[in-house]
Amino acid sequence: MAVLFLLDVQVTLLSVLLLCWAGGCAGIPDPRLRDLLIQQEASRQTGGAVLLTDTEQRLSAQLHELKLQEIARPEFPPAMHFFKARALIQRSPIFSLLQKMPKGAALHVHSSSMVGVDWLVKNVTYRPHCYICFTAARSVRFLFSAQQPRTQPHCSPWLLLETLRSKMNTTDLDNSLIQNLTLFTGDPETAYPSQDSVWSKFEETFNVASGLVSHAPVFKDYFYQGLQQFYTDNVMYLELRAALSQTYELDGSTHDRAWSLKAYQDVARKFVTEQPDFLGARIIFSVHRGLNSSEVRVAVEEAMRLQKEFPEVMAGFDLVGREDSGRPLWYFREALSLPSERGVTLPYFFHAGETDWEDTDVNENLLDALLFNTTRIGHGFALARHPLAKDLSRKRGVAVEVCPISNQVLKLVSDLRNHPAAVLMSEGHPLVVSSDDPATFGATGLSHDFYEAFVGIGGMNAHLGTLKELAINSIRYSSLSPQLKDKALTLWQRKWDKFISENSQ
């Protein structure tokens, strides 16, 4: 009641002062009006209405001081390419705090880029029966096989990695393999002069990884390792975009999508048993937007079956791949309408507006995602330029999954202070921070992206309340049931209180 009364007084005061201002009152504008307007604007932003305890306020003040120090240095990491900024970020005390902070859930991560590529090379490629071949385009492919595999088109004959390693400098070889699995490089501007070139290498890294991660035993280990890395980064729950491609055994036999979903479910359960303060993972089955309409129709039908069969682990459906060169959502309208026509629930989590082209059909992906009742919007980079879609997404509580490093690496924006999520954040638009393809970008878990969102996109206006709301948002806008959301929030709050008491000075 006291708060409401205070608000009433403020609103009345504001009206009186604004009237005076509009009428051209003489002299200096009333500082009370100015303060009220500044407060009003601050309260609109993400976290602006979060009430902080005294201890939280102290930590928030510390973070503010640290930001001032970060800004005063000659090199400001969010204004630099992440590949050049990473070392600076990792020395930042703000980053250390963000690593320790319980960040809630990672809601936009692709399954094949969960785990740092070092682990793939140093662990997976050292396993027995791992073959490699070299493509004409200086790339590689991997395959696990009990016997010498048949040569593939456009690739050299398969070599057993174990044999190859015995004949050459393994450090050089391993470094070169790592380079094939990631975009990370010291001179990104030269390596990737255009969006076309960076997307081409980006998609290639997934081709390289696929022979490793789709080997059935690796598939499970990889996922377990991914959960471990996110858990270590203080993330408590994941929603993964996954193609659920065929996995294969040493003898060449294969497993279908149900096998993969079951494997995800089993591994997640096992991990949760070992780490009861982790909540597991759910899968957003995702196919490439380069498919034609009948192929997507088949995929949607399979998605509905899988959703019914694996309600615990299956979260919904998405279309992935570069929007500018792929097909727009509206092209797939018949396939995407199947679930509602059949009265079946298949939640959508559409990538939309991951583009800086104000092009025709792709331009409407944001609106179309909303018309197809998407649960969240992946990226939504163009949303700030679509006022009507923005209003609809806000009113319907459709959160935007902001992935700062991904957008920078894929050349949508260079200085992250100019990321359009700054506009969304200033308006308190529903949003969550995620990392998209952390392994491919040389990031870990969510902390690097939280740094960019907090220091770069949020700027000096973002405070501890912003971080708190972002973490809570990640649970609020997840696909978890209301009961699991409550559980997650309770668990998160306990971690949060511990984090605050341990770090506030």
Next chain:
Amino acid sequence: MAVLFLLDVQVTLLSVLLLCWAGGCAGIPDPRLRDLLIQQEASRQTGGAVLLTDTEQRLSAQLHELKLQEIARPEFPPAMHFFKARALIQRSPIFSLLQKMPKGAALHVHSSSMVGVDWLVKNVTYRPHCYICFTAARSVRFLFSAQQPRTQPHCSPWLLLETLRSKMNTTDLDNSLIQNLTLFTGDPETAYPSQDSVWSKFEETFNVASGLVSHAPVFKDYFYQGLQQFYTDNVMYLELRAALSQTYELDGSTHDRAWSLKAYQDVARKFVTEQPDFLGARIIFSVHRGLNSSEVRVAVEEAMRLQKEFPEVMAGFDLVGREDSGRPLWYFREALSLPSERGVTLPYFFHAGETDWEDTDVNENLLDALLFNTTRIGHGFALARHPLAKDLSRKRGVAVEVCPISNQVLKLVSDLRNHPAAVLMSEGHPLVVSSDDPATFGATGLSHDFYEAFVGIGGMNAHLGTLKELAINSIRYSSLSPQLKDKALTLWQRKWDKFISENSQ
């Protein structure tokens, strides 16, 4: 009536369709709903509600085709630094059309950067009695003097340029002088690695020019030449930020601010007599935000006197210089309140939000500009991140002066598709396009900035209606009296109709 009825039907249809959608109607979203939403969003943007004639629609379609061709090329000019893009832009057929288009008024131009620096070197420095000295920082100063001037601190002894030219390769000398007067260079990323370095050279170019343009006879010729260059670029009226610094004669005697204002008035009148389809220029007296409060108090008092003495040519007052390192508007609140306290009208045209730092006081310049009843906002780069200031500026019809090339060169944004004015444009926020310091950036008049605003910021969504509204805005939001605005609009419409009929195929 017919239009209103149609709108009513549309609104009703929209409500019905939205209800159905919110209720989860089965199947493909109604294409009528989708079309209506797309139309609604398109109608909100700058120029979205402009009705185009058939001839205009044909030209708009031509422009759309030309944009598609521009996008299809490997290098997209608005994504590049203007210094690298200029040659491409000048070959663009869109640019040719924009040059011919009557653009209305240029409302944000600084008086010392109106005229291409070639003219300063090739014409002004070739006049008799022009001396030059060389600073330790590889820069130069100029001075006109009837006799050998006294050596200045931090500069070599003065040399008569005529003598110097007789002893060396004049082409090399002239090119080097040109380099001292402009930021333009082939490799801007290396030349200006940071905002600090580009601002430092930027301010230095004005120091170099000042000895030339503040020589009383040059002052008048320079202004005349500036009007000529904007007129040639199909601009019909100018509002100039000018410091009204002392001008000097050959014998070292000086003139005060009233002399400069009178000179502006005389030259503008002369130009208008010669070109009756030009409307002249008005001056926004501007002092540096590095001054202290008592200095600004003196300036505001002088501004009030000048405003009374020269109502025809004097438009109002502004504070200029880099916001991030200068004093915030609130610091000057007592000086800025003098006019309203005394019941005197002194219109303000404040630079505000020309920053990407979400810093404390500077961050409030946008709000403070509005609280001090600014007539327009210079740059407003940060406005999209200030939702409350944005609402106020929209409701009070305070237009933002968008200067794309300036913001890019001064390193607020690299890819102009990410310029925050894209958000403002999508919402139909009151805005005008201007060129800030065209000579220093190697641009001419308004056409280069119109290209960036139309192709880069506006993207595929911007059409001929956008250009038409931007041109009309420049008159609507000028400081002209209602009578002169009417005259200007009539004159502009005649030019526009001619432009359309000559260029629509």
